[in-house]
Amino acid sequence: MLRQIGEFYHQGEKDDTSRVWMTCWHHGGRILASCGDDKAVRVWSLVGEPDSKMRLECRTTLDDSHTRAVRSVAFSNDGKCLVSASFDASVVVYQQEDGEFAEVNKLEGHESEVKCAVFSKSDEFLATCSRDKSVWFWQQDEDEDFSVSSILQPHTQDVKQVAWHPTEDLLVSCSYDSSIRFYRFDGEDWVTQQKIDGCHVGTVWSIAFDTEGHRLVTVGEDHCIQLFVRENIGSKSADQDTWKSVARYDVENTRWPLYSVAWNSTNDVIATGGGDCKIRLFKISSTPESPVIEHLGVVGRHELDVNHVAWNPNPKFSNLLTSASDDGTIRLWELEI
Protein backbone atom coordinates (compact mmCIF):
# COMPACT_ATOMS: atom_id res chain seq x y z
CA MET A 1 0.00 0.00 0.00
CA LEU A 2 2.92 2.31 0.78
CA ARG A 3 6.06 1.59 -1.21
CA GLN A 4 9.42 3.00 -0.21
CA ILE A 5 11.05 4.66 -3.22
CA GLY A 6 14.05 6.27 -1.59
CA GLU A 7 16.07 6.88 1.54
CA PHE A 8 18.18 10.01 2.12
CA TYR A 9 20.35 11.10 5.02
CA HIS A 10 19.61 14.59 6.33
CA GLN A 11 23.18 14.71 7.59
CA GLY A 12 26.21 12.43 7.31
CA GLU A 13 25.80 8.73 6.62
CA LYS A 14 24.80 5.46 8.19
CA ASP A 15 26.97 5.36 11.31
CA ASP A 16 27.54 9.09 11.59
CA THR A 17 24.14 10.65 11.38
CA SER A 18 21.72 12.45 13.64
CA ARG A 19 18.03 12.87 14.31
CA VAL A 20 15.80 14.42 11.64
CA TRP A 21 12.98 16.29 13.36
CA MET A 22 10.86 17.26 10.38
CA THR A 23 10.38 17.61 6.63
CA CYS A 24 8.13 20.11 4.88
CA TRP A 25 7.05 20.30 1.22
CA HIS A 26 7.02 23.50 -0.81
CA HIS A 27 3.50 24.10 -2.11
CA GLY A 28 4.62 23.42 -5.68
CA GLY A 29 5.61 19.92 -4.59
CA ARG A 30 9.07 19.94 -6.21
CA ILE A 31 11.05 21.24 -3.21
CA LEU A 32 11.39 19.78 0.30
CA ALA A 33 13.03 21.20 3.42
CA SER A 34 14.38 19.13 6.32
CA CYS A 35 15.78 20.02 9.75
CA GLY A 36 17.34 18.25 12.68
CA ASP A 37 19.65 17.95 15.66
CA ASP A 38 22.63 18.99 13.48
CA LYS A 39 21.38 22.65 13.72
CA ALA A 40 20.92 22.77 9.94
CA VAL A 41 18.12 23.20 7.44
CA ARG A 42 18.49 21.40 4.10
CA VAL A 43 16.61 22.18 0.90
CA TRP A 44 16.02 19.29 -1.52
CA SER A 45 14.71 18.98 -5.07
CA LEU A 46 12.29 16.24 -6.02
CA VAL A 47 13.74 14.84 -9.24
CA GLY A 48 11.93 12.57 -11.72
CA GLU A 49 8.33 12.04 -12.78
CA PRO A 50 5.60 10.03 -11.03
CA ASP A 51 5.87 7.12 -13.46
CA SER A 52 9.66 6.98 -13.30
CA LYS A 53 12.13 6.70 -10.47
CA MET A 54 11.75 9.71 -8.20
CA ARG A 55 14.41 10.86 -5.76
CA LEU A 56 15.49 13.77 -3.59
CA GLU A 57 18.64 15.73 -4.33
CA CYS A 58 20.09 18.06 -1.72
CA ARG A 59 20.50 21.58 -3.13
CA THR A 60 21.33 23.79 -0.18
CA THR A 61 22.51 23.43 3.41
CA LEU A 62 21.66 26.36 5.69
CA ASP A 63 23.84 25.69 8.73
CA ASP A 64 24.92 29.06 10.09
CA SER A 65 21.59 30.42 11.32
CA HIS A 66 20.97 28.37 14.46
CA THR A 67 23.12 27.40 17.44
CA ARG A 68 20.94 24.51 18.62
CA ALA A 69 18.69 21.84 17.06
CA VAL A 70 16.23 23.05 14.42
CA ARG A 71 12.83 21.67 15.40
CA SER A 72 10.63 22.77 12.50
CA VAL A 73 10.63 24.19 8.98
CA ALA A 74 7.82 25.61 6.80
CA PHE A 75 7.49 27.33 3.43
CA SER A 76 5.38 30.45 2.90
CA ASN A 77 2.32 29.97 0.73
CA ASP A 78 3.74 32.14 -2.06
CA GLY A 79 6.77 29.83 -2.02
CA LYS A 80 9.31 32.65 -1.72
CA CYS A 81 10.13 32.21 1.98
CA LEU A 82 11.18 29.45 4.33
CA VAL A 83 11.02 29.69 8.13
CA SER A 84 12.84 27.61 10.73
CA ALA A 85 12.22 27.32 14.50
CA SER A 86 14.99 26.25 16.83
CA PHE A 87 15.73 25.15 20.37
CA ASP A 88 18.03 28.24 20.44
CA ALA A 89 14.80 30.29 21.03
CA SER A 90 15.01 32.03 17.64
CA VAL A 91 13.03 31.88 14.42
CA VAL A 92 14.80 32.50 11.10
CA VAL A 93 13.18 33.59 7.83
CA TYR A 94 14.98 32.76 4.57
CA GLN A 95 14.16 34.21 1.16
CA GLN A 96 14.68 32.75 -2.25
CA GLU A 97 17.14 34.70 -4.39
CA ASP A 98 18.40 33.27 -7.68
CA GLY A 99 16.91 29.94 -6.72
CA GLU A 100 18.75 29.70 -3.38
CA PHE A 101 17.36 30.37 0.08
CA ALA A 102 19.33 32.81 2.27
CA GLU A 103 18.68 34.19 5.77
CA VAL A 104 16.94 37.58 5.72
CA ASN A 105 15.41 37.88 9.19
CA LYS A 106 16.00 36.53 12.69
CA LEU A 107 13.00 36.84 15.01
CA GLU A 108 13.86 36.81 18.70
CA GLY A 109 11.68 37.12 21.76
CA HIS A 110 10.70 33.63 22.89
CA GLU A 111 12.29 32.74 26.25
CA SER A 112 13.10 29.12 25.42
CA GLU A 113 12.95 26.46 22.68
CA VAL A 114 10.73 27.39 19.75
CA LYS A 115 8.91 24.26 18.59
CA CYS A 116 7.09 25.40 15.49
CA ALA A 117 6.70 28.36 13.10
CA VAL A 118 4.17 28.57 10.23
CA PHE A 119 2.91 31.19 7.76
CA SER A 120 -0.82 31.95 7.50
CA LYS A 121 -2.64 31.33 4.20
CA SER A 122 -2.12 34.94 3.04
CA ASP A 123 1.49 34.97 4.38
CA GLU A 124 0.57 38.15 6.29
CA PHE A 125 0.99 36.41 9.64
CA LEU A 126 3.57 34.06 11.07
CA ALA A 127 2.65 32.05 14.18
CA THR A 128 5.30 30.61 16.52
CA CYS A 129 5.05 28.54 19.70
CA SER A 130 7.50 27.58 22.41
CA ARG A 131 8.43 25.68 25.53
CA ASP A 132 7.79 29.06 27.24
CA LYS A 133 4.01 28.25 26.96
CA SER A 134 3.31 31.17 24.61
CA VAL A 135 1.98 31.54 21.06
CA TRP A 136 3.24 34.59 19.14
CA PHE A 137 1.65 36.19 16.09
CA TRP A 138 4.07 38.16 13.90
CA GLN A 139 2.82 40.45 11.15
CA GLN A 140 4.72 40.94 7.91
CA ASP A 141 4.70 44.41 6.31
CA GLU A 142 5.31 45.40 2.66
CA ASP A 143 9.05 45.61 3.29
CA GLU A 144 8.93 42.01 4.49
CA ASP A 145 9.82 43.01 8.04
CA PHE A 146 8.08 41.27 10.91
CA SER A 147 6.62 42.95 13.98
CA VAL A 148 4.89 41.32 16.94
CA SER A 149 1.13 41.46 16.51
CA SER A 150 -0.02 39.53 19.62
CA ILE A 151 1.49 37.38 22.34
CA LEU A 152 -0.84 34.91 24.01
CA GLN A 153 -0.18 32.49 26.82
CA PRO A 154 -3.13 30.16 26.53
CA HIS A 155 -1.44 26.97 27.70
CA THR A 156 -0.03 25.93 31.08
CA GLN A 157 2.85 23.93 29.53
CA ASP A 158 5.00 23.72 26.33
CA VAL A 159 3.14 24.42 23.12
CA LYS A 160 4.19 21.60 20.77
CA GLN A 161 2.73 22.67 17.43
CA VAL A 162 0.66 25.36 15.72
CA ALA A 163 -1.29 24.88 12.47
CA TRP A 164 -3.22 27.34 10.29
CA HIS A 165 -6.64 26.71 8.84
CA PRO A 166 -6.24 26.14 5.05
CA THR A 167 -8.39 29.09 3.95
CA GLU A 168 -9.07 31.45 6.88
CA ASP A 169 -7.13 33.30 9.56
CA LEU A 170 -7.75 30.66 12.21
CA LEU A 171 -4.89 29.07 14.15
CA VAL A 172 -4.87 26.00 16.35
CA SER A 173 -2.22 25.01 18.91
CA CYS A 174 -1.59 21.78 20.83
CA SER A 175 0.33 21.28 24.05
CA TYR A 176 1.99 19.17 26.72
CA ASP A 177 -0.95 20.30 28.90
CA SER A 178 -3.23 17.85 26.94
CA SER A 179 -5.31 20.63 25.38
CA ILE A 180 -5.83 22.36 22.04
CA ARG A 181 -6.67 26.08 21.58
CA PHE A 182 -8.15 27.99 18.62
CA TYR A 183 -7.37 31.66 17.84
CA ARG A 184 -8.88 34.27 15.52
CA PHE A 185 -8.03 37.86 14.58
CA ASP A 186 -10.56 40.38 15.89
CA GLY A 187 -9.29 43.21 13.64
CA GLU A 188 -6.65 44.43 16.10
CA ASP A 189 -5.49 41.52 18.21
CA TRP A 190 -5.43 37.77 18.16
CA VAL A 191 -7.87 36.30 20.65
CA THR A 192 -8.66 32.81 21.89
CA GLN A 193 -11.73 31.48 20.13
CA GLN A 194 -12.13 28.06 21.75
CA LYS A 195 -10.40 25.82 24.29
CA ILE A 196 -10.69 22.06 24.31
CA ASP A 197 -9.09 20.49 27.39
CA GLY A 198 -8.22 16.86 27.87
CA CYS A 199 -8.02 16.00 24.15
CA HIS A 200 -5.52 13.29 24.92
CA VAL A 201 -4.09 11.63 28.01
CA GLY A 202 -0.75 13.42 28.15
CA THR A 203 0.84 15.52 25.43
CA VAL A 204 -1.00 16.42 22.23
CA TRP A 205 1.93 16.12 19.79
CA SER A 206 0.47 17.05 16.43
CA ILE A 207 -2.55 18.47 14.67
CA ALA A 208 -3.66 18.62 11.01
CA PHE A 209 -6.58 20.14 9.08
CA ASP A 210 -8.22 18.57 6.03
CA THR A 211 -8.12 20.46 2.69
CA GLU A 212 -11.44 22.31 3.12
CA GLY A 213 -10.82 23.10 6.78
CA HIS A 214 -14.01 21.47 8.03
CA ARG A 215 -12.25 18.71 9.97
CA LEU A 216 -9.04 18.26 11.92
CA VAL A 217 -7.20 15.40 13.56
CA THR A 218 -4.90 15.29 16.59
CA VAL A 219 -2.49 12.63 17.83
CA GLY A 220 -0.83 12.29 21.19
CA GLU A 221 1.18 10.55 23.85
CA ASP A 222 -1.77 8.19 24.48
CA HIS A 223 -1.29 6.78 20.91
CA CYS A 224 -4.83 7.82 20.09
CA ILE A 225 -6.19 9.71 17.06
CA GLN A 226 -9.02 12.20 17.59
CA LEU A 227 -11.21 13.64 14.84
CA PHE A 228 -12.88 17.04 15.31
CA VAL A 229 -15.43 18.71 13.02
CA ARG A 230 -16.84 22.22 12.71
CA GLU A 231 -20.30 22.45 14.23
CA ASN A 232 -21.85 25.12 11.93
CA ILE A 233 -20.32 24.70 8.49
CA GLY A 234 -23.26 26.30 6.62
CA SER A 235 -23.89 29.25 8.91
CA LYS A 236 -20.54 30.40 10.34
CA SER A 237 -17.09 31.21 9.02
CA ALA A 238 -14.36 28.86 10.26
CA ASP A 239 -12.80 31.47 12.57
CA GLN A 240 -16.15 32.08 14.33
CA ASP A 241 -17.15 28.44 14.52
CA THR A 242 -16.74 25.90 17.31
CA TRP A 243 -15.29 22.43 16.98
CA LYS A 244 -16.31 19.16 18.57
CA SER A 245 -14.80 15.70 18.85
CA VAL A 246 -16.70 13.17 16.73
CA ALA A 247 -14.50 10.09 16.51
CA ARG A 248 -11.39 8.52 17.96
CA TYR A 249 -9.16 5.54 17.31
CA ASP A 250 -6.83 3.93 19.85
CA VAL A 251 -3.73 2.34 18.41
CA GLU A 252 -3.31 -0.79 20.48
CA ASN A 253 -0.21 -2.92 21.00
CA THR A 254 2.08 0.04 21.51
CA ARG A 255 3.25 1.97 24.53
CA TRP A 256 4.81 4.83 22.55
CA PRO A 257 3.39 8.22 21.52
CA LEU A 258 2.16 9.17 18.07
CA TYR A 259 4.30 12.19 17.18
CA SER A 260 2.93 13.30 13.84
CA VAL A 261 -0.22 13.27 11.74
CA ALA A 262 -0.70 14.42 8.11
CA TRP A 263 -3.88 14.65 6.05
CA ASN A 264 -3.61 13.78 2.36
CA SER A 265 -5.02 16.57 0.17
CA THR A 266 -6.87 14.37 -2.32
CA ASN A 267 -8.20 11.21 -0.71
CA ASP A 268 -8.91 11.58 3.04
CA VAL A 269 -6.09 9.19 3.93
CA ILE A 270 -4.18 10.27 7.01
CA ALA A 271 -0.70 9.11 7.91
CA THR A 272 0.83 8.93 11.38
CA GLY A 273 4.36 8.43 12.68
CA GLY A 274 5.36 7.53 16.19
CA GLY A 275 7.71 6.26 18.84
CA ASP A 276 7.11 2.66 17.73
CA CYS A 277 9.09 3.44 14.51
CA LYS A 278 6.00 2.75 12.38
CA ILE A 279 4.05 4.64 9.74
CA ARG A 280 0.33 3.91 9.80
CA LEU A 281 -2.44 4.90 7.42
CA PHE A 282 -6.05 5.62 8.30
CA LYS A 283 -9.06 6.43 6.17
CA ILE A 284 -11.58 9.01 7.33
CA SER A 285 -14.98 7.98 6.04
CA SER A 286 -16.70 10.62 3.93
CA THR A 287 -20.11 10.69 5.62
CA PRO A 288 -20.03 13.78 7.83
CA GLU A 289 -22.95 12.57 10.00
CA SER A 290 -21.19 9.60 11.54
CA PRO A 291 -17.49 9.78 10.71
CA VAL A 292 -15.34 6.75 11.34
CA ILE A 293 -11.55 6.47 11.53
CA GLU A 294 -10.62 3.23 9.81
CA HIS A 295 -7.15 1.75 10.37
CA LEU A 296 -5.67 0.70 7.02
CA GLY A 297 -2.58 -0.77 8.64
CA VAL A 298 1.10 -0.43 9.43
CA VAL A 299 2.55 0.45 6.05
CA GLY A 300 6.12 1.53 6.66
CA ARG A 301 8.92 1.51 9.19
CA HIS A 302 12.10 3.23 10.24
CA GLU A 303 14.94 1.87 12.35
CA LEU A 304 14.10 4.36 15.12
CA ASP A 305 11.27 6.75 16.11
CA VAL A 306 9.32 8.44 13.32
CA ASN A 307 9.19 12.13 14.28
CA HIS A 308 7.27 13.49 11.34
CA VAL A 309 5.26 12.54 8.24
CA ALA A 310 4.33 14.89 5.37
CA TRP A 311 2.17 14.40 2.24
CA ASN A 312 3.14 16.26 -0.92
CA PRO A 313 0.61 19.12 -1.34
CA ASN A 314 0.67 19.18 -5.17
CA PRO A 315 -2.24 17.04 -6.53
CA LYS A 316 0.12 15.66 -9.20
CA PHE A 317 2.40 14.25 -6.48
CA SER A 318 -0.15 13.84 -3.70
CA ASN A 319 0.56 10.12 -3.34
CA LEU A 320 4.10 10.94 -2.16
CA LEU A 321 4.85 10.93 1.57
CA THR A 322 8.07 11.78 3.38
CA SER A 323 8.95 10.57 6.86
CA ALA A 324 11.68 11.90 9.18
CA SER A 325 13.27 9.75 11.85
CA ASP A 326 15.72 9.53 14.74
CA ASP A 327 17.62 7.07 12.49
CA GLY A 328 18.84 10.09 10.48
CA THR A 329 16.92 9.28 7.33
CA ILE A 330 14.23 10.94 5.30
CA ARG A 331 12.28 8.23 3.50
CA LEU A 332 10.24 8.87 0.39
CA TRP A 333 7.15 6.70 -0.03
CA GLU A 334 4.50 6.22 -2.67
CA LEU A 335 0.90 5.45 -1.80
CA GLU A 336 -0.62 2.75 -3.99
CA ILE A 337 -4.36 2.30 -3.56
Next chain:
Amino acid sequence: MGQERLDNANPTLFDSKPRHRPVTGTERDESVEDPIDSWEIFDLIRDINDPEHPYTLEQLNVVQEELIKVFIDEEETFVKVNFTPTIPHCSMATLIGLAIRVKLLRSLHPKVKVSVSITPGSHSTEESINRQLADKERVAAAMENQGLMHAVNECLRVPE
Protein backbone atom coordinates in the same frame (compact mmCIF):
# COMPACT_ATOMS: atom_id res chain seq x y z
CA MET B 1 26.48 23.52 47.51
CA GLY B 2 26.77 24.01 51.30
CA GLN B 3 26.16 21.15 53.69
CA GLU B 4 23.24 23.01 55.32
CA ARG B 5 21.38 23.12 52.00
CA LEU B 6 21.32 19.39 51.39
CA ASP B 7 17.83 17.99 50.98
CA ASN B 8 18.78 14.91 52.94
CA ALA B 9 21.81 15.59 55.15
CA ASN B 10 22.24 12.06 56.53
CA PRO B 11 21.26 9.50 53.95
CA THR B 12 21.10 5.81 54.83
CA LEU B 13 23.79 3.72 53.14
CA PHE B 14 23.20 0.22 51.78
CA ASP B 15 25.50 -2.71 51.00
CA SER B 16 26.63 -3.02 47.39
CA LYS B 17 26.04 -6.12 45.31
CA PRO B 18 28.93 -8.29 44.18
CA ARG B 19 30.69 -6.95 41.07
CA HIS B 20 30.57 -10.20 39.15
CA ARG B 21 27.34 -11.80 38.22
CA PRO B 22 26.81 -15.50 38.77
CA VAL B 23 27.66 -17.32 35.53
CA THR B 24 24.70 -19.26 34.20
CA GLY B 25 24.47 -22.25 31.87
CA THR B 26 24.77 -20.96 28.32
CA GLU B 27 26.69 -17.78 29.10
CA ARG B 28 30.09 -19.18 28.20
CA ASP B 29 28.70 -20.63 24.99
CA GLU B 30 29.54 -18.08 22.29
CA SER B 31 27.06 -19.62 19.85
CA VAL B 32 24.11 -18.71 22.06
CA GLU B 33 22.77 -15.16 21.74
CA ASP B 34 23.00 -13.34 25.05
CA PRO B 35 20.09 -10.91 25.34
CA ILE B 36 20.31 -7.81 27.50
CA ASP B 37 19.04 -8.33 31.05
CA SER B 38 18.33 -6.37 34.22
CA TRP B 39 21.76 -7.18 35.72
CA GLU B 40 23.50 -5.64 32.73
CA ILE B 41 21.40 -2.47 32.97
CA PHE B 42 22.01 -2.30 36.72
CA ASP B 43 25.74 -2.65 36.15
CA LEU B 44 25.64 0.37 33.81
CA ILE B 45 23.87 2.69 36.27
CA ARG B 46 24.96 1.45 39.74
CA ASP B 47 28.07 3.68 39.83
CA ILE B 48 26.36 6.94 38.84
CA ASN B 49 27.28 9.54 41.46
CA ASP B 50 24.55 11.12 43.52
CA PRO B 51 24.44 14.87 42.73
CA GLU B 52 24.52 15.78 46.46
CA HIS B 53 26.40 13.08 48.32
CA PRO B 54 29.79 11.43 47.79
CA TYR B 55 28.03 8.09 47.22
CA THR B 56 26.79 6.14 44.24
CA LEU B 57 23.13 5.59 43.39
CA GLU B 58 23.60 1.95 44.38
CA GLN B 59 24.97 2.86 47.82
CA LEU B 60 21.95 5.08 48.45
CA ASN B 61 19.53 2.40 47.13
CA VAL B 62 18.29 4.89 44.53
CA VAL B 63 18.81 2.19 41.89
CA GLN B 64 18.26 -1.51 42.51
CA GLU B 65 18.44 -4.46 40.16
CA GLU B 66 14.98 -5.50 41.35
CA LEU B 67 13.51 -2.22 40.02
CA ILE B 68 14.75 -2.84 36.47
CA LYS B 69 12.62 -4.76 34.01
CA VAL B 70 13.62 -5.85 30.52
CA PHE B 71 10.92 -6.83 28.03
CA ILE B 72 12.00 -8.53 24.81
CA ASP B 73 9.64 -9.50 22.03
CA GLU B 74 9.88 -9.73 18.24
CA GLU B 75 9.06 -6.00 17.93
CA GLU B 76 11.45 -4.40 20.38
CA THR B 77 13.67 -4.56 23.43
CA PHE B 78 12.25 -2.35 26.16
CA VAL B 79 14.16 -1.44 29.33
CA LYS B 80 12.11 0.01 32.18
CA VAL B 81 14.09 1.52 35.02
CA ASN B 82 12.48 2.73 38.23
CA PHE B 83 14.56 4.77 40.66
CA THR B 84 13.78 5.75 44.24
CA PRO B 85 14.78 9.23 45.49
CA THR B 86 16.14 9.06 49.06
CA ILE B 87 13.44 11.43 50.30
CA PRO B 88 9.99 12.23 48.79
CA HIS B 89 10.72 15.92 48.10
CA CYS B 90 14.25 15.47 46.72
CA SER B 91 14.87 18.42 44.41
CA MET B 92 17.53 16.44 42.54
CA ALA B 93 15.14 13.72 41.33
CA THR B 94 14.85 15.12 37.79
CA LEU B 95 18.63 15.43 37.48
CA ILE B 96 19.13 11.85 38.73
CA GLY B 97 16.54 10.59 36.24
CA LEU B 98 18.20 12.51 33.43
CA ALA B 99 21.63 11.14 34.39
CA ILE B 100 20.28 7.55 34.24
CA ARG B 101 18.65 8.27 30.89
CA VAL B 102 21.75 9.85 29.39
CA LYS B 103 23.96 7.00 30.66
CA LEU B 104 21.67 4.43 29.01
CA LEU B 105 21.38 6.47 25.79
CA ARG B 106 25.17 6.54 25.57
CA SER B 107 25.64 2.86 26.44
CA LEU B 108 22.86 0.93 24.73
CA HIS B 109 22.13 0.34 21.06
CA PRO B 110 19.83 3.15 19.82
CA LYS B 111 17.14 0.59 18.95
CA VAL B 112 16.75 -0.37 22.62
CA LYS B 113 13.74 1.51 24.01
CA VAL B 114 14.26 3.01 27.46
CA SER B 115 11.86 4.42 30.02
CA VAL B 116 13.13 5.97 33.27
CA SER B 117 10.61 6.82 35.96
CA ILE B 118 10.27 7.22 39.71
CA THR B 119 9.31 4.18 41.82
CA PRO B 120 5.56 4.69 42.42
CA GLY B 121 4.84 6.40 45.74
CA SER B 122 8.40 7.57 46.41
CA HIS B 123 8.23 11.23 45.38
CA SER B 124 5.80 14.10 45.93
CA THR B 125 5.84 15.23 42.27
CA GLU B 126 6.54 11.91 40.57
CA GLU B 127 3.94 12.29 37.82
CA SER B 128 5.37 15.61 36.68
CA ILE B 129 8.97 14.31 36.75
CA ASN B 130 7.99 11.09 34.94
CA ARG B 131 6.32 13.08 32.17
CA GLN B 132 9.40 15.26 31.69
CA LEU B 133 11.68 12.23 31.51
CA ALA B 134 9.36 10.56 28.97
CA ASP B 135 9.20 13.60 26.65
CA LYS B 136 11.86 13.07 23.96
CA GLU B 137 11.78 16.72 22.95
CA ARG B 138 12.48 17.91 26.49
CA VAL B 139 15.24 15.31 26.94
CA ALA B 140 16.78 16.36 23.59
CA ALA B 141 16.69 20.03 24.63
CA ALA B 142 18.17 19.19 28.04
CA MET B 143 21.04 17.35 26.34
CA GLU B 144 21.87 20.58 24.46
CA ASN B 145 21.86 22.62 27.69
CA GLN B 146 25.49 23.05 28.72
CA GLY B 147 24.82 23.87 32.39
CA LEU B 148 22.56 20.89 32.82
CA MET B 149 24.90 18.56 30.92
CA HIS B 150 27.79 19.67 33.11
CA ALA B 151 25.77 18.53 36.15
CA VAL B 152 24.83 15.26 34.38
CA ASN B 153 28.45 14.59 33.39
CA GLU B 154 29.54 15.14 37.01
CA CYS B 155 27.07 12.41 38.02
CA LEU B 156 28.47 10.13 35.29
CA ARG B 157 32.15 10.85 36.05
CA VAL B 158 34.16 7.74 36.83
CA PRO B 159 36.41 8.12 39.91
CA GLU B 160 40.10 8.12 39.03
